[in-house]
Amino acid sequence: MSVATVSRVLNNKSNVSDEAVHAVNRAVEKLGYSPNFLGRDLRKSETKRILAIIGSTEESFYNDVLRGMQDACFAQGYDVLIATTRNDPEHEMHLLGMLFSKAVDGAVLLAPKIDSKTILDLSKKYAIAVCLERIDTEGILCVTINNERAGFDATSYLIGKGRKRIGLITTKIRSQSSVDRENGYRLALEKAGIPYDERLVYYGDYTTETGSRAFEEFMKLDSKPDAIFSISDTISLGAMVYAHEHGCVIGKDILFFGFDNIVYSHLFIPRLSTVDQPCYLQGKTVAEKLLANMKSEEPDTSTYMLPHSLILRESTGD
Amino acid sequence: MSVATVSRVLNNKSNVSDEAVHAVNRAVEKLGYSPNFLGRDLRKSETKRILAIIGSTEESFYNDVLRGMQDACFAQGYDVLIATTRNDPEHEMHLLGMLFSKAVDGAVLLAPKIDSKTILDLSKKYAIAVCLERIDTEGILCVTINNERAGFDATSYLIGKGRKRIGLITTKIRSQSSVDRENGYRLALEKAGIPYDERLVYYGDYTTETGSRAFEEFMKLDSKPDAIFSISDTISLGAMVYAHEHGCVIGKDILFFGFDNIVYSHLFIPRLSTVDQPCYLQGKTVAEKLLANMKSEEPDTSTYMLPHSLILRESTGD
DNA sequence: ATGCCTATTGAAAACGATTTTAAAAAGTGA
DNA sequence: TCACTTTTTAAAATCGTTTTCAATAGGCAT
Secondary structure: OOOHHHHHHOOOOOOHHHHHHHHHEEEEHOOOOOOOOOHHHHHOOOEEEEEEEEOOOOOOOOOHHHHHHHHHHHHOOOEEEEOOOOHHHHHHHHHHHHHOOOOEEEEEEEOOOOOHHHHHHHHHHHOEEEEEOOOOOOOEEEEEEEEEHHHHHHEEEEOOOOOOEEEEEOOOOHHHHHHHHHHHHHHHHHOOOOOOOHHEEEOOOOOOOHHHHHHHEEEHOOOOOOEEEEEEEEHHHHHHHHHHOOOOOEEOOOEEEEEEOOOOHHHOOOOOOEOOOOOHHHHHHHHHHHHHHHHOOOOOOEEEEOOOOOEHHHOOOO | OOOHHHHHOOOOOOOOOOHHHHHHHHHHHHHHHOOOOOHHHHHHHOOOEEEEEEEOOOOOOOHHHHHHHHHHHHHHHEEEEEEEEEOOOHHHHHHHHHHHHHOOOEEEOOOOOOOHHHHHHHHHHHEEEEEEEOOOOOOOOOEOHHHHHHHHHHHHHHOOOOOOOOOEEEEEOHHHHHHHHHHHHHHHHHHHHHOHHHHHHEEEEOOOHHHHHHHHHHHOOOOOEEEEEEEEHHHHHHHHHHHHHHOOOOOOOOEEEEEEOOOHOOOOOEEEEEEEEOOHHHHHHHHHHHHHHOOOOOOOOEEEEOEEEEEEOHHOOO
């Protein structure tokens, strides 16, 4: 029996006799044979695999994004592989090498660290999409939320609660999302006629320690904040714990608004109000659009902003 | 110029003229050429990639395990790819298909769901290792901690604090680690001459809700527990929050001991005492052993149990 | 019996690299 | 100049599949 016939059986081709099918199946069973994908992929020049590139698996909301991607990909016969850059742009480039060298058919950058010009160049030649971060350059398929609007909404909500001195805890690292959320914060203040006060803005990282530190600093001011918006729940929780320990009544003396709606945001009492972004949907959407692009002649390079929502809990007195 | 020469240049082979090197490099630069790994991997029949198979990216301590694996692998020129099973044994099998079909050179199962007999069979033919879960079958390379001992230590510590009625919150799903931790709990009771009381054992899942529920149930007992050991921090935190809300003084009325030392375990005040397992080291170790096995004729199929430690904080009155 | 069509099969080419083998070019010494 | 070695290059084999194309066999109508 020729390899061609075996191949046909293994791929359920129609033009093959029942006899041959049985013979092959028995042999496969007996030998424990499984086909070498390298050969197959080389011949077909496709791998049916999509790479998700993330900074680390630490940010818990990635889980839902990845679930969304998986559902979308699996439905079309693709597997999702994940690789972490450890927040190193160079390593991110290295991982994209898997795309150049055809080890995967497409890649989704979840919160990329490399510059958008590079991404743009690459996306002309390869199937690339970006998720969770807006790209300020036109021409790249991108699925995210409107972070500026979200920052605006959260801050406005605090203002609506009668607060006038609103602190912002954000990150030193200037990711597009943090910049956008900050801009939203500023716009909300502006709209309400509240002057921007740089002493009320603290720059740190994404940890709880940053939250505590920021709150400590704020308490040194003669004119203390009466509400705090953080660009991540983890930061908010750190700040809230510190505030709680120092006798501040959360939801009254001071309001807190977080971002991401992580699992632990509704654990600590009083529970944290936060911005919920549709993680699963973003993942599902970006994967679907990317797969569609891979089939299509003229790729979709739009930016899709999916709706976020405010989750109101005790930390804003709700 | 022939393809052979190009290949030699690209692989830094010695027997090639400077002239040829320059010519190739210029052409590569100009055309933006990058080699097709499928061809290379097929010929060499190795991919220099290791697959890490996990349930989901939700469990935050996986991050450190993966970091350890990456450091070890990267040092030897291997990349680490991650794939999630979504806790579905069938999907886990599907992912192992990447190993059978030579799409990766080896695989590490982090907390596998498929049965150990299957793993044993596969590990005779492929480079497989298990991490974070003990395998009760001999013959599989495995890196983990001594969960029984850890359960014993945590429970004994509570007993040492004079506690006599110690509750256990564990999971319905019988993973080896949870079984081992439970056994440790029982052994500690036994050693101290405390009778095992099944009313003090609650079976749930890995969520904070399970913690709250369990505590609620325990409070209905006429003879309430004075200490609680949970097999995960998330559960402990859920129980602690519930206890706190219902006026129990943590660290005094009731002690709590968790497991995993997650980031949030030292956020909530009073802070949670917990068992710390060496995540990074487990990841590094398992990857190193696996890579060593891939080179060696007779593979190492031992089980390595790395040392854990107790982190003592306010929840046990420390 | 001849020709035609269909179902099945096998041989061979193709995918893109690496590696082996052989031959050509260049260098060396007498 | 010739023989011999060394360096460099080209051609061909190889990895394990899929796919194309041609060939064979059998059935059926003429």
